[in-house]
Structures are given as C-alpha cells and as structure tokens.
Amino acid sequence: MKVTDEMIDNLAHLARLHFTDDEKKELNTDLERMIDFVEKLKELDTAGAAPLLHMGKEINVLREDKQEGSVTVQEALLNAPEKDDSFFKVPKVIKKEA
C-alpha cells in the first residue's frame, strides 16, 4: 500500500508530533513495510474466528468500592513542568465565542 504525505501529516497531527521532511521520508518507508507485513497476514482465512481482544486469560478482575491510595497535592504536582500550589498549569485553552 502506498503511504502518502497527507497520511503521515494526519497521523502526526493525531499524535501531536512534528517531523522534518527527512524524517517523513524515513517514516514513509517504515510504514509501508509495516502495512505490507499486515497485509500478508490478512491473506489468512479468519472467517469464523472471533477477534482476540485481550491477550491475557484473566477475567472479572474487580475491586470493592473503597477509598484508598490518593497522594497529596504536593506529590501530585511534583513532576509538573508548570504549576502553582494547587493546580497543574497548561497553555491557555482558548474559549471561542461566535
């Protein structure tokens, strides 16, 4: 399958990543090889096989409704690049009006 620049730009946008033109070329080659590999697998007849959604055999791993395990606000904010005493800070999310 042919991977286009638009496809790479779209994927990059969804992942919030930025690539140089050289990187995009490299990515293009890699992606085409990955897709070809998966297309090979798709030649197998899987009619009647249920999709494998989970790799493990565990089921019904549930917990009781109990409060536990919270950290302090200081601990919570420890790794945040931008913060004050109470909040995580992020670039202004603009609130549009129209």
Added chain:
Amino acid sequence: MSYHDKYEAVIGLEVHAQLQTESKLFCGDSAAFGGSPNTHVSAITLGHPGTLPKTNKKAVELAIRIGLACNCEIERYNYFARKNYFYPDLPKGYQVSQHTAPICKGGHVAIHTAEGKRNVQLNRIHMEEDAGKSIHDIDDNNTCVDYNRAGVPLVEIVTEPDLKSADEAYQYITELRKLVRWIEVCDGNMEEGSLRCDANVSIRLKGETKLGTKVEVKNLNSIRNVKKAIEYEIERMINVVESGGVIVQQTRSFDAATDTTFAIRDKEEANDYRYFPEPDLPPFYLTDEFIEGIRQKLPALPEQLSLHYQQLGLGEYDAQQLCLEKETADYFNAVIQLTTNYKAAANWMNGPIRHYLHEHKLHIADFSLAPQRLAEMIQLVDEGKINFSAASSKLMPALLATGSAPALETATALNLLQVSDSSEITGWVDAVINKMPDKVAEYKKGKKGLIGLFVGEVKKISKGKADPKVVTGLLEEKLK
C-alpha cells in the same frame, strides 16, 4: 405563526450521570464532588506510566441497576476501550469508555405528556470515566487544571432520536432524574454536574422521513435550561430555513443569561478517536445470577408503586404525589404498615405534612415524626377522639416537639381530646338551643340546614372538644 406547522423537531438526548460510588471507576481516589484541587488523585488518575487500573465492582452494579430499571438488555460480555484524543483535562491522552460495547442496550423511559403516556426509546447506556476540570479565570496566561473529577464513574444514557418537542425533552429528563435518584444510582444534582445533558436537535418538514442536519447543544445545567435551549434552537432553525438558509452542523452552547444558544464549533472535523480495547483492563463477564441478584434488590419503581397505591384505593393524583420521591414513598409505606386507613395516611402526607415540610424548608428525610405517631393520630381521628383540624394544627406540632411521647398521651396533656360523653355534651347542646329560640323555630318548620349552625355553635362553646358526630345526633334527637 402558521409556517411553524410545516416543521417537526427531532431530538435525541445524551445524559451523563455520575454513579454514586465512594471511589473512582478504576482506582481508590475519592469520587466526591469538590474537594481541594488535586487532592482526589493518585498515580492512576494522573496517568503515570506503569500504573494499573482496576474496575470498581459497585460502578458495574449501578450501571446494571439503571439498565434493568430502564428495561435494557444487559450485555454479558463486557470490556472497555480507549478513546484517544488530546485535551488538558484528560490526563492519559485517552478516555476509558464502553463506547464501542455498551453494558446496556435498548430500553425505554416512560414519560407523561398532554397526549398521555409514552415510552421514550433508549439506544444504550454505557460506562465511562469523567475528565478533569479546566479553570480559565484564575490565571491570565495559563489554564489551571484540577484532576479531582478525572476518573469518576459515569454512565452515558443515550436516547434514540425519539423526542418530538422541548416539552417531551423536559418530561424525559424529569423522569430520568427521578428514576436515578429513586434507585440510588446517581444523586441527580445538576448544579454540581452529577447529571449533565447534551441535546441533539434537528428539524424537518412534516412527513419527511430523513433526519435533518443536527446541532448539538451543550452546557444544559438545569432541566428548565434543557427545555429553553431546545425551544430556542427549534425556532432558530425554522427561521434559518424559512429565510432560505441552510442549517450548518454545529456544536452550540446555551447561554442561560439570554436564553439563547451560540456556536462553539462549526462542522466537527471528522473525529478520529482510534478506539481499541483497553489492554490494561481484563474483560468482565456477567452471569445471569449476578444480574438477577441486582434485579432482586431493585426497589419498586415509582410507576409500579403508584399503581399499587391506586389499588389500595387512593386517587391517581394522590398516589403520584406520594411517588415523587423515594423517601416520601418510604415514609408512606411505613405508615400503612400501622394503619389500614390508607386514604387518611395519604391525606396527611399530601396535606399537613407536605405543608409543614415546605414551611420549614425541610425534606421528608429530615421529618422527625415517627410513622407510629402518625398512625396513632389517624386512629384518634377515626375514633372521634380528636378532630382532624386540631390533630394537624396542634397535636402534630406538639408531637414533633416532644419527640417520643404517644399521641394519645400528648393530646390528653394538651386537653385536645373531644368529649364524647353525652352528659357533658347535652349541657352544651341545651345551652345552644336555649340561646337561639328563633332559629330553633325555623328549624322545626323545616329549615333543616340550620343544623350546621347549631353544631358550629356547640363547637364554639365547647372550644372544639365536643365530638361533632355525637353533637349532631343529640341535636337531631332534641329538635324532633
């Protein structure tokens, strides 16, 4: 205006209801509203690498509970998926949701409108985690984020595009809110955001079967605003079409200050959420026994209970009044274990007790009169020992004040008991007859309606203590 008649509205509602759990959907942080910012958080809520979520069993039970109450089909094989997108209030970069495989399918909620009773069809109910809260007005240069709400368990209750007017939408939300509160799945507090509603609205020419372009209206934080926003939106759309315009697919927000809506996003860019099964959470299978256990614990629903009360002889209106809130019905149920005069019990509940609660701004849950005391008062009235008006205006407040004393004892102490002893009543009756010779003469000539006047007079001089039944009998006897 006549051109309105050409169109019909098609409305679907999405309601997010916060499940009443202690802890979050996938970890033990408190799910309580508010709290100092970023204190109901842990490494799991904050989406740190290497953390492992674990599903809250109570949340699953509550989701099934609301599904059963709405007559949904319950999915036996369940799993969560990741909905991937970036927004600062979403710590992990994805929301864990059952969007692709809902736990409850189909179902309906009954509404009552001017045209009668109707079932509003549901599409699904699924579980998902809430996002955090962005605050824009603390810091001029940054948005502040509080993750206390992130990961709180929600169900999203989605209708089919099955509602036809703002009024139907109003009825639906009212019924749904009553239901989730009744079965204790959600506290229904719209101001705190425990119950949130988005409306999908479109119009089409009557007779048209294709759906029109829809607009999604958000930020509807009260039932009244749901109605106002839909009314405004239908009117706006009709005006756009009538003036030759085309309705644009938009997300709009309701402005409660002006009762209007405004566009926040035009034509949503085709969202690509890249859903895939959440690998950190094993699937959960529900057995018939598990679901049946939850069904057994469901209380009688308002509709069923109202019918039951009507079978006990109550009028439809009285029965429905008792079923507006679970606590009211619970109280009534307790009283009718202690008396068989159901009608009197309903009259007390819908009359003096409702009035008292309203006057003192109390909820029935805070009403301190024991059901036993109410049953005693009903009995005292039935036996003619006290009249209803003295019981409701004097005895009930006294019982509320004393707390635990029996009704008869309190009524005796307050000298409220009626005298049925005919010797004492005969004295009052004779006094009245002697006082009003003219009226007595008129009565004897056939003006039988005057009996009421005599009874009233006896009531006055006995200070309300003479049993009116005994008085009436004696008067009739003496005036023959």
